[in-house]
Amino acid sequence: MHYKRRLLSPRGTGERRLQVIMASSFPRSHLVVSLVLSLLLVLLPAGFSASKDGPLTYHGGPILQGEVNFALLWYGQWGKVQKSAISTFIKSLNTPGTSGAQPKVTSWWKTIESYQAAARKGNRPIKVKVAKTTTDASYSQGKVITEDVYIPALVKKATGGDPNLVAVIFTSRQVTVQGICTGACSLHGTIDKTAYIVVGNPETECPGFCDWPFAQPKNSKGVTLKPPSGDIGADATVINFATALAGAVTNFNNTGFYAGAPTKPTEAITACSGIFGGGASKDNPGKVNIDSKNGGAFNAEGVNNQKFLLPGVWNPNTKSCWTLL
Secondary structure (H helix, E strand, C coil), rough: CCCCEEEEECCCCCEEEEEHHHHCCCHHHHHHHHHHHHHHHCCCCCCCCCCCCCCCCCCCCCCCEEEEEEEEECCCCCCCHHHHHHHHHHHHHCCCCCCCCCEEHHHHHHHHHHHHHCCCCCCCEEEEEEEEEECCCCCCCCECCCCCHHHHHHHHHHHHCCCEEEEEECCCCCEECCCCCCCCEEEEEECCCCEEEECCCCCCCCCCCCCCCCCCCCCCCCCCCCCCCCCHHHHHHHHHHHHHHHHHCCHHHHHCECCCCCCEECCCCCCHCCCCCCCCCCCCCCCCCCCCCCCCCEECCCCHCCCCCCCCCCECCHHHHEECC
16 A cells, blocks of 8 residues: 655745645555545644634524525536536435445534534534425526626525525526625525525636636646546535535524624635645645546545545634544
């Protein structure tokens, strides 16, 4: 059993960090053992603070609990691989799959669930399922979506007016959404007591920003990775959706867990922006695993052996950033 090692020099620092990459020849049966060994080689622990606004604190408001029923709206043109990766990620939140490989998407989700205990609201599983799916491939609201006019219309289209559903709107690469690519890569909020999430495919509009670490940021010489599904749009959308989902669950109505100003809060994932594994630093996502089949970078596995690269989470118990690797 062997490892490939690369010493990385993050831009703007003289410090060098060790990235551990699983050799592509590893058989799946060795995955658990290799993960344990690779953990011993991380120079920085995953649990370190990254939030520029300080620790997240609970502000007394509601958080999502119990059953969370999604009303998905595929807005625009989405490919089969993209839909499959996103849909499988949703299924994997509560279902670990049959593979013995670790870590799982469910482990990532349990950290989000732990915010309930931190708010003294119990510690029940948060069950996520897709209750309704709608497709709008003809861009009925146009290709420029504004927050005040078109997002409310898309939320209604997704939910059919049912306030018990969480509208999840995925906009294709041909669509521009106000508020995305200008400091944020996804949105969440409420309209008439209905929670919503908006996530776009960033390949066209936000290359090097909302599709990092799969694409090089402007004026950067940092590390880039291959997407685990082989499709940058699919895996970047998963990361941005995970970011908005964690924010919606833990900071519903901007009165839950956050740091900084409530009008522009730092939340569960944005507190750990750019961190995907131990040893992360500026322009370096940290330690990851490499799929032996396609060279894609991943740190979690879900149902159907689907691999994902999931962002670091602010752990409310340790008050630091936590990653799967």
